Amino acid sequence: xxxxxxxxxxxxxxxxxxxxxxxxxxxxxxxxxxxxxxxxxxxxxxxxxxxxxxxxxxxxxxxxxxxxxxxxxxxxxxxxxxxxxxxxxxxxxxxxxxxxxxxxxxxxxxxxxxxxxxxxxxxxxxxxxxxxxxxxxxxxxxxxxxxxxxxxxxxxxxxxxxxxxxxxxxxxxxxxxxxxxxxxxxxxxxxxxxxxxxxxxxxxxxxxxxxxxxxxxxxxxxxxxxxxxxxxxxxxxxxxxxxxxxxxxxxxxxxxxxxxxxxxxxxxxxxxxxxxxxxxxxxxxxxxxxxxxxxxxxxxxxxxxxxxxxxxxxxxxxxxxxxxxxxxxxxxxxxxxxxxxxxxxxxxxxxxxxxxxxxxxxxxxxxxxxxxxxxxxxxxxxxxxxxxxxxxxxxxxxxxxxxxxxxxxxxxxxxxxxxxxxxxxxxxxxxxxxxxxxxxxxxxxxxxxxxxxxxxxxxxxxxxxxxxxxxxxxxxxxxxxxxxxxx
Numbered sequence: 001x002x003x004x005x006x007x008x009x010x011x012x013x014x015x016x017x018x019x020x021x022x023x024x025x026x027x028x029x030x031x032x033x034x035x036x037x038x039x040x041x042x043x044x045x046x047x048x049x050x051x052x053x054x055x056x057x058x059x060x061x062x063x064x065x066x067x068x069x070x071x072x073x074x075x076x077x078x079x080x081x082x083x084x085x086x087x088x089x090x091x092x093x094x095x096x097x098x099x100x101x102x103x104x105x106x107x108x109x110x111x112x113x114x115x116x117x118x119x120x121x122x123x124x125x126x127x128x129x130x131x132x133x134x135x136x137x138x139x140x141x142x143x144x145x146x147x148x149x150x151x152x153x154x155x156x157x158x159x160x161x162x163x164x165x166x167x168x169x170x171x172x173x174x175x176x177x178x179x180x181x182x183x184x185x186x187x188x189x190x191x192x193x194x195x196x197x198x199x200x201x202x203x204x205x206x207x208x209x210x211x212x213x214x215x216x217x218x219x220x221x222x223x224x225x226x227x228x229x230x231x232x233x234x235x236x237x238x239x240x241x242x243x244x245x246x247x248x249x250x251x252x253x254x255x256x257x258x259x260x261x262x263x264x265x266x267x268x269x270x271x272x273x274x275x276x277x278x279x280x281x282x283x284x285x286x287x288x289x290x291x292x293x294x295x296x297x298x299x300x301x302x303x304x305x306x307x308x309x310x311x312x313x314x315x316x317x318x319x320x321x322x323x324x325x326x327x328x329x330x331x332x333x334x335x336x337x338x339x340x341x342x343x344x345x346x347x348x349x350x351x352x353x354x355x356x357x358x359x360x361x362x363x364x365x366x367x368x369x370x371x372x373x374x375x376x377x378x379x380x381x382x383x384x385x386x387x388x389x390x391x392x393x394x395x396x397x398x399x400x401x402x403x404x405x406x407x408x409x410x411x412x413x414x415x416x417x418x419x420x421x422x423x424x425x426x427x428x429x430x431x432x433x434x435x436x437x438x439x440x441x442x443x444x445x446x447x448x449x450x451x452x453x454x455x456x457x458x459x460x461x462x463x464x465x466x467x468x469x470x471x472x473x474x475x476x477x478x479x480x481x482x483x484x485x486x487x
Contacts, residue, residue, distance in 0.1 A: 024123045032115050032118045033086065040112060049181045053326075053374045053375050056413075057152050059177045060188070061138065061145065063402045064127075064172050064398045065127060065398070067170075070398055082164075085118065094182065097114065104368075116162060117158045118162050119161070121144075123173075137408060138407065144165050157179075159179045161178075181322070184324055191209070196394045215314050215316070222366075230327060231370065234298075240294065242437075247415055247438060247439075248437055251432060253425065254432075255425075259275055262278050266345060282452060284301045285341060285344045289448050300329065301351065302326040302383070303352065304326050305324055307323040327352065331347055381416055383418055386420060386422075387420050
């Protein structure tokens with residue numbers, strides 16, 4: 001495949017990350033239990049928590065620089081974090097339990113205090129060797145977050161695994177894998193914030209955790225009040241099958257220049273769209289063109305939206321369960337690819353606008369009625385915005401992380417999903433996106449994206465299209481004067 005244009009060039013660090021190899025010496029995994037006795041009971045998950053698409057383990061990783069003060073005091077990050085974890089589990093004791101499954105696939109946490117898996121490790125590598133600007137994929141990730149055999153199951157397995165790896169420069173990595181049914185990204189951030197406060201000497205977390213998963217349970221009787229295209233049943237003849245072989249994974253950076261160029265292309269009535277809406281519409285449209293969908297097939301864009309974004313909700317302060325949905329925008333492939341970018345933006349905006357408390361309750365009802373289905377993968381583009389996750393703010397006493405966020409740039413098992421990650425390089429702050437496509441489709445995707453970001457010709461072309469469309473609209477809206485009215 002020909003190299004992409006310079007502003008789309010997937011990053012190759014110096015030295016290239018793929019060439020960085022190092023050794024990690026790990027101690028035997030141990031189970032960290034709450035520091036003091038905790039309640040022993042059964043905590044059912046919500047009907048949002050235990051849906052099929054969340055039944056997996058999700059990894060994150062934070063990189064920390066050395067801290068001269070901590071180094072002078074000979075403070076060991078492994079001991080600090082191990083102790084903070086035991087203290088935090090007193091408040092977040094369900095994390096130390098194990099999942100069990102009941103009738104109708106209903107998941108509950110057996111709060112048995114068996115503990116969180118913890119690994120102490122040392123690596124013969126310095127933080128600087130990872131490059132100036134850190135981003136996934138990270139070299140030797142399997143060594144920095146070791147998959148302990150038998151630990152990644154859904155039932156009767158640890159809900160969380162943590163590995164703290166000292167680096168030879170005095171810095172360290174903090175890697176964590178959690179069962180996604182127990183919490184979403186915001187809930188995890190709340191837990192890690194509690195850990196960091198305790199690590200820095202607090203007696204208790206500033207925000208007390210609240211379970212109360214019943215607030216996001218299905219109603220009795222369940223009542224699906226919205227159309228949820230994100231859970232449509234799609235037959236093989238209604239979709240384009242993408243073989244899982246020969247998949248290319250490329251990273252693209254969208255900085256101020258690229259976002260500004262895209263914004264110049266849109267119609268006036270959508271120019272106040274967010275960067276997320278603008279970028280998502282562009283990628284969805286380019287991706288659909290690259291995949292050569294049947295023009296009449298339905299294509300989808302699914303985006304995660306968290307209820308916590310609203311100021312006043314039914315969620316109590318301290319709630320750390322999953323509280324998001326993935327509303328869908330739909331279109332025929334023909335309309336999406338042939339219409340102007342503004343058309344795709346409007347679809348994304350309408351999908352986001354649907355989301356509210358009632359929408360999330362409707363999803364919970366659908367889960368119970370339909371047996372907790374997975375969202376529709378066929379002909380879908382799924383976006384998860386991790387830009388404001390705030391994991392880099394977690395400070396165990398060594399300062400904020402140099403990088404904090406997903407350990408992987410995408411989902412290996414679900415190539416239709418892309419994460420939006422915050423990223424800063426010499427061009428400024430921007431958004432890093434991994435796109436996964438078959439090799440031939442990736443080549444077409446890069447060419448299409450190149451044509452969209454061609455600053456000279458494309459802007460002139462699209463401005464002319466917008467002008468022509470406005471002339472047609474004006475002519476259509478112009479009142480006609482009949483002979484009768486003229487008389």
